[in-house]
Amino acid sequence: MIAVGRRRVRGTSAVLGLTLLVAGLTPGVARAAGTVAEGSTAAALACSVNLGSLTGDQHILREVRATKPVTVTETRSTTGVYPVGGRPALQSYFTYEPGVANDGYSAGLAVQQGVMYEIAYSTASTDGPAVPPRQRKRIGGGWDGFRLLEQVQWQSPNFTMPLRRSVYAVHDDGVLHRWTIDPAGVWRKAESAPGFASLKSIAMISKNYSFDTFLANTRGGALYTIRIPTTAALKPVVTMVRSKTWQGFESLVAQSCSLGEVVVAIDGDTESAYLYAIGHANGAKTPIELRGQLPGGYADPLWFRWGTAPENEIFRGDN
Template structure:
């Protein structure tokens, strides 16, 4: 029987929060590796990995232009699967949902003995207006796609028949998210999904959505100012020596090409500890950016 790999290493400061790390410095240790992905202006899919320290440039793997991709506006959370036990059949594969100007698509990035490549398939039309998407999937019973619309509504869709196809079906919506810049998955339990978001007004917020038939959402302010500078958020989770949960949060300002890292405790409310680790090495000009998690796990940071 094949064994699914359990180790995944793919390859912020908002004003007033912390200082930066000079280029070439050893940097500050990073607790948890963060795996990300992007589709650039050139149409290329790239995996991006941050680990070790803030002074080390991210590991970036270019999978080339995405075959079949007609347009892109959002790229949802990636699900990573790997089998490396049989050398002649070894593979690593990441699956995403995403939206274009009027479509929802499934993107698969694969690395195996034949090289690396990425392909996309349109699943349905009439999906215009969505600027951010988040996939909450794992071995839990339901896989939900959260889609932030330009109208300020946060939509929920049920994704079935994995991996991520056919097109998800509607499962509710809530209003009041018009000021959100980016939103990412930070926690998942059988009872709720937890999303971390920042707003154009500077807030860092936690959004909890019960996994019930009727969609509702509660919003808690974690920090009240300075977080508006980031257009992308990404997270990685791990355990500390005492068995508690630690989260590495990365905030990216793609306009300036800068990214910053933070160490966070379990996210509950304004008392949540957040420690700045400083500026990350490298240039971070990514028009889309999303976190990638292992297919057999899910984040537990909130």
């Protein structure tokens, strides 16, 4: 298993000091009792996406808050993440676990020059270089033809069940692959399912013991959910959410909560990004509200989600 689990602060939910609550849904959809008012200071703190990007060998964290207008704050940057092998072609989400001061520990998966690695590094401050111990564990080659990658780690909050790690990747031929990683860190035989050639990006919106769900957009403009059982054979259930207008986004990054998802959609051609509040996934009836355009430019070549220890994450986009 990657070293991410070795510095875990068990029983806490301090992912960069943020609480994950969606503050708004589409017009006409009733607000749940007790939620904060849109545009309020409480909403700014509560409704956030931990948006990560990679430029050169630098990891960046931006807090994207679902206020109106949307606010964005860069809170951390780390240089020297990939001193060997160059910028990765693919990268999974990365965990970040804060230390006792401003230090922290980050870990994830990356594909460099066609080879999959487990990457882990420490930081001594919120802005500065990655410092030892640094880990770059080679998993294996043959990854040149893959274009989408994500890892899902699920752990029951009370640790009554073992950690589940699943790695998903889409090949250029449109085949979706899944590997499982056992507690010893061994990658098990991949399963596969065809039919995903049109996907442009994926973002996890649900995870539990029995299934994972992704939000995905296509080159043709459709928006789908892809629900994948984890306790049975790889047989994805694909459901259309919208039939058009989503083709312009190269990256989707989602943060989930009890009311739905907060999703950052990034258009690489225009170097712009938009924030959406997406209610509980229910096919074409899924409520979607555009919260607004993010200020600033978004030209970084790779975007991802910053997460925390698996037992502290709740993703229930279609539970």
